[in-house]
Amino acid sequence: MSEPLGGMLTAPPSIVAAGVEVFSAALRAQGASVTDVDWRPPGFGSADDLAQLALDPRRAAANRIAVERVLAAGSVLVDVRPAREVLDLPDRTLLHSGPPLTWQTASGPMRGALVGACIFEGWAATVEDAERILAAGAIALDPCHHHRTVGPMAGVTSPSMWMWCLEDPANGGQAWCNLNEGLGKVLRMGAFNEEVLTRLGWMRDVLGPILSKAVRSRTEPLDVKAILAQMLQMGDEGHNRNRAGSLMALRELSPSIVEVDAPAEDIAEVLRFIGGNEHFFLNLGMPTAKLAMDAARDVPGSTLVTVMSRNGTEFGVQTAGTGDRWFTGPANTPVGLFLGDYGPEDANPDIGDSAIMETYGVGGFSMAAAPAIVRFVGGTVPDALATTERMYQVTLAENPAMQIPVLGFRGSPTGIDVLKVARTGWLPQINTGMAGRVAGTGQVGAGLVQPPQECFEQALAALAEESRAAV
């Protein structure tokens, strides 16, 4: 057996102290090594709930199991197929980002994207028609997250859109995401003009089929997790900055694309489109994160966050210990920089499933890997490092696959712990694009945002309630 009590009876212990500092002073006077915790009362949560969770004997093992599944998850690209085939949706159903919503509660960009999708699918001839059938409830709306799917910004996914199909070889999961349209006036930002619809038609008729053939022709499926890992070494954080990842995906896919039996001008246009879209990889990174977080679902006693997502009206959170239950609150509006002469008053509240990247420990959590991103808030490189340092204190693990060079290749802070968020008072940091609040506007900027605290307050209370019932 090892020394009793971890060796503290054999050698003077170093001291870690939380609370009254008079003791620390007395210890220093004796020459002891003392670390003072910057303790403060919890940011939220009743003392009873916090203690209930802290002392739940299931918690440590449950969180370890959940986060190990997250870390073990892989992600390979196996196919590109139309959403109609992949999702097996009832007719006239549209998926959207975030927690559930209705047409009545939908924000401008969400409405714009839903309208655009109805016209794209031929369910409506005009904007007015589309608004009428949506308002009448003739189109069923359902969150992407309910279908192993994620979508950036409005996340509106309709049957004719082509989907990246990814699999997790470690846990056997599947996840899907539509193809990224590029920047500016795009459906996911709520734009639906002719330019948007024309591009969606080209993606349906040319891009999707060529990518599908190219992906199927590969002898080895594309390892998407490996690209995500390399991006962090190249100045991307995988949410707001996907430059390196997009180019690496293009490099990997282009030989197969070129070999597809299609007109040369189509092949050229596909390569040009991918090469011109800095966020092309985002729609591969998001389902990679989704695979990992879905692997952690349904672990009783775990306080790990499995979903953070926004629909433009509400922010929603799910945890490993509470299944499919959403904990929602009004979405905050991001703070950041604006395109052209758009300003804060033009920005819609937070929107998109892309906060799955932060849920997985990249994006805002790995800000230190992408100093360029911190300028979105007028910050400095030290701010980026500080953000990541804070996130280490609200997470359960460091992901050895996702390394941050400037932190000595420390793994990204992964697996948000509701209990740690409550105790530190530090809410997760999310990097995001900003959509215009008026339907049809498109992107107005990009910046940083945090979840509303009440999502985490509700999740903490529900986890404590479950704990009381179970223990």
Next chain:
Amino acid sequence: MSASPQPDEGLRHVSLRSGVYADSVRLMQVSREIGDRPGVTAVLVAMATPLNLELAAGMGLAPDGAAKPDQLLIALRATDDAELTAAVAAVEAALAHRERSGEAQTIPARTIGAALEDAPDPALAIISVPGRYAAAEAADAIAAGRSVLIFSDGVPVEQEVALKRAAHEAGVLVMGPDCGTAIVSGVALGFANVVRRGPVGLVAASGTGAQQVSCLLDAAGVGVSHVLGVGGRDLSEAVGGLATLDALAALAEDPATERVLLVSKPPAPSVAALVGQVSRGLSVPVRSAALSPDQPDLTAAVEALLGDLGVAVPRWPSRPGTADAVPAGAVLKGFYSGGTLADEAMLIAAPVLGGIRSNTPLKPELDLGTDLRATGHVVVDFGDDALTVGRAHPMIDPTLRLEAIAALAAGGEPAVLLLDVVLGYGADPDPSATLVPALQASGLPAVVALVGTEADPQCWTRQADALAGAGAAVFASNAAATRYALSLIGESDV
């Protein structure tokens, strides 16, 4: 959009620069800085990509002629010429500005768990946060395989039990809650005295009890290996001695510990029996100094231990008092800061004086309630939780006890004052400085149990001389002090 194009509103500046590149984020930042200037009504500083040219056109600020994507577009509208010129200059300055990289700021740990990640082993956590929040911090330490001292009081007993069970599983120790005193491998934690190191391990469910015992051992030339506090409730029925048993087992394995002394207030009989049974099976001899009516005296327990060690019992240090004329019928007023010392005084005095009323009584019917000024024989524990809400412990803040002394003197009841003064780390840096004038002002005969060592920051001799100078009789042993006080009021035949 916030501003619809108004081509005639204000003055325009539109220019294209070649050979200038800044990334889009920096340019958006510059645009925002310039847009915040009061005279500027529209601004776009961006690379002349098709998307940005379209934005510029939408703002009525399209450049004349063909633009290339590697050119920088500076497009502004301002209220007057001076503002426009100033804004263009500000764009130039902003583009020339170089951000300082700076040092990474360290983010201090906000939880015990985060702080323990970088702590060198062996490591020990100390928690003195409000009791209702202590469990999560303590659980962090246990999960990290480290022992923890919980100084906080007000931790619900079921949380104490859960923490101690988890600690047992993890092979670590929970000292507390409400553990004020420990010495681990020579490191004094909380209220502890500067005592020599030696072969005696103490397991203490009582802080001031452990201080009394370790100081008397020190005076006898015997040192301690460790003082492991376990919290005042550990030997209750509810907790069942969980930490006491773990601490005894750890000391039994410790090569530096040759004998163990268990110090406690009166324990629950069933728990005392269990601990006794387990102790007899250990490889190290364990002597109990748990107070009870049959064993009322910590000093006697120390003397017995010295006998075990073959060490002669010394003359315990003391100073004679000046009060020899005490009025007939004087009562005993014990004003204590240490709960165990108060208990010991009552256990020694009760057989002589009969019922002694107290806020921490030996029997429920003797409860003083909140009436600390009751007449008759009274012992008050000023360190009791009910009296420390919203104020520091009386070992740090003497105010409440000094007020009680003044009130007693003013009331005129003939009395002998029996006080404890506890020295060491964490305690009042100079307790005699306030107590001497209070005693002089009161004119009451006073007996002081002075718990400490020569090496303590306050120095036993210096404090004893000061108190004796005020006429008080001073004893290193609380039992001796109590007996002397009894003798003063004519009850010396014990």
